[in-house]
Amino acid sequence: MTLIPRNRGGHPVAYAPGYKSSVARSPKLALISGSATPSEQTGPVFGHDLLGKLDSNLILNFTGEPAIGERIIVHGRVLDENARPVPGALVEVWQANAGGRYRHKKDGYLAPLDPNFGGCGRTITGEDGSYEFLTIRPGAYPWPNGPNDWRPMHIHFSVFGHSFGQRLITQMYFEGDPLIPLCPIVKTIPDQSAVDRLVAPLDMSRAMPLDCLAYKFDIVLRGSRQTMFENKMEGL
């Protein structure tokens, strides 16, 4: 597949002084652009045999006993820029617990760990590009950046499409969270419409009565050029 060049205007900038960690970790020189080659146009394929029974159930997958928090379904589709579904995409998620604490030795936030919450899950999209997780709503949490910065509630997403050049890590936010526009990491994205596309709406059509709410988060990966007149070039 011939990947369409990445539109960098819809992405965060590398150097964003409001997010202090980016200051020393952002390249100063221009990226070297070129056409994708087989190294970018192919990628690893993961089979359903990778998945355990509870991999997409973050409420139960750590100990088998339910995690504490507001039960939610997070679902959506993985599509490409040509609006085609991406089946067989590996989607991995990680998040803080209901109190805003990660199970990680570097997270010393005073909110308690939940003994039944590990904080990660994964699934593979179906033929129509769809995926679904059952989890708890993560808490907002403070972080050392500005004097009083807080992360909005969010779930981290890592997605493998069909090629290594489509590799994407992003974060999903929740409709209505007043912390979203205050967040220095959200603000690394200059295009407001690109920010809006990271905010999952409440989806009552998938909420389960007396059980859980639902949020919908569609993910769009780089597309590929469809043409009957492909100019085959070696390398670049």
Added chain:
Amino acid sequence: MVQPLNTLTETASQTAGPYVHIGCTPNFVGIEGIYDEDLGLVPFPKDEPGEHITITGTILDGTGTVLRDVLVESWQCNAEGTFGPGSRGFARMPSDLTTGIWTLNTVKPAAVGKQSPHIALWIVARGINIGLQTRIYFEGDDHSADPLLTRLEHQNRVETLIAKKTGDNSYQFDIRLQGEGETVFLDL
């Protein structure tokens, strides 16, 4: 008015953050029992044909400080020039939490077309807002026809993409995110 294109826009990237390992290599950070093993522990089985090599490296920020919270992914063809099948050729390398060293045990890839043997890398971490693409080429190979290396305007930066041979089957590849000797990052 014109017809709408009906295309979508790629979802914006966000930093992988300091806890990327919880999601991508949970066993590595002590979250055990959810997945049997972390994804991408080895790119090829032990009996994979070809020259087995070890590449080690560190990633340095603009102050020269080693990153200890980084995750590197690699993707390559085998010694015959074949990508895959399945996830063969893919590896995930968390940097050591103390030393920041990442290690890739793999086979040396074949040349593909005019491209010299190389391994594609993708680097994510706290402070990196969109994953960084780069490549490992190898000291000792003839790079005179490689389309990417030969067209770099600043030829003095080519060496930032070439792993140094440190032994019979071992290479060193350090990545500098910013400043003096900044690694070439790609947009392919």
